[in-house]
Amino acid sequence: MRQIFLMLLTVGFFSCNQQKDHTKALQNRIDSLEIKLADTYKPGFGDFMGSIQAHHSKLWFAGQNENWKLADFEVHELLETIEDIEKFQSDRTETALLSMIIPPLDSINKSIQQKNAALFKTSYTSLTNACNTCHQAVEMEFNVVTIPETSPYTNQDFKPID
Ligand code: HEC
Structure with a gap:
């Protein structure tokens, strides 16, 4: 009986340790993904x-x-x-x-x-x-938008084709 109890305790200890390792590995992956995400280019x-x-x-x-x-x-x-x-x-x-x-x-x-x-x-x-x-x-009154006078796009034809 004592032997069985000791055996169960040992198995329990190992599986608990394995679980801890698994959680730690997952946490490491989350951490590295978070670092990658923070470095991802995002237009301003x-x-x-x-x-x-x-x-x-x-x-x-x-x-x-x-x-x-x-x-x-x-x-x-x-x-x-x-x-x-x-x-x-x-x-x-x-x-x-x-x-x-x-x-x-x-x-x-x-x-x-x-x-x-x-x-x-x-x-x-x-x-x-x-x-x-x-x-x-937004206090950017110095940024004045106007109706354009001439197209800056010399490589685009704005006329309809049909
Ligand atoms: C939320 C309100 C808002 C509206 C609506 C808005 N803008 Fe802006 N605009 C901003 C802000 C804020 C900035 C500064 C962005 C920054 O932080 O660099 C800006 C910057 C700009 C710039 C400067 C970019 C540069 O590099 O010179 C231009 C050009 C511009 N806006 C054009 C427009 C045009 C054209 C429209 C309308 C079709 C428009 N914006 C509508 C808020 C706005």
Whole structure:
């Protein structure tokens, strides 16, 4: 009886030790994954804004050329970038203010569906004003967005093909 008890105790001791080793190995993996995750490249707020600036500009030339397919594409690029900021920069207080450009983007969407160049122009002006309203709200009033005059993209044709 005593022998059986001692045997059970020994088996119990070993399996308990094995469990401890397993937990330690898992903890080490979690630690190294956390270090890797912290080092993963994540675009900053300013990187996303650079992309927004490009699509804001391209959207204008698409609209001016009544290239509604391209204009639609550019609006969606802007919306996707906004979603990316909300996802990757959720801890920045400025992110909560981003929604202020949604109503003008909705209005641009409507102008694209209606192929309405006049509505496109007024909605685009509202969008540009919203960019600046937010920059003022985040104390970046020195960052002034304007309606572009000439396309900086000499390698892209904004005219529709059909
Ligand atoms: C949340 C409100 C907000 C809105 C809306 C917004 N911005 Fe910004 N923008 C910022 C912030 C914050 C920065 C500074 C980012 C940083 O920390 O680097 C910035 C920076 C910029 C920059 C400077 C980037 C550079 O490197 O020069 C440009 C250009 C820009 N925004 C364009 C726009 C355009 C175009 C729109 C509208 C389509 C817009 N922004 C709408 C908040 C906003």
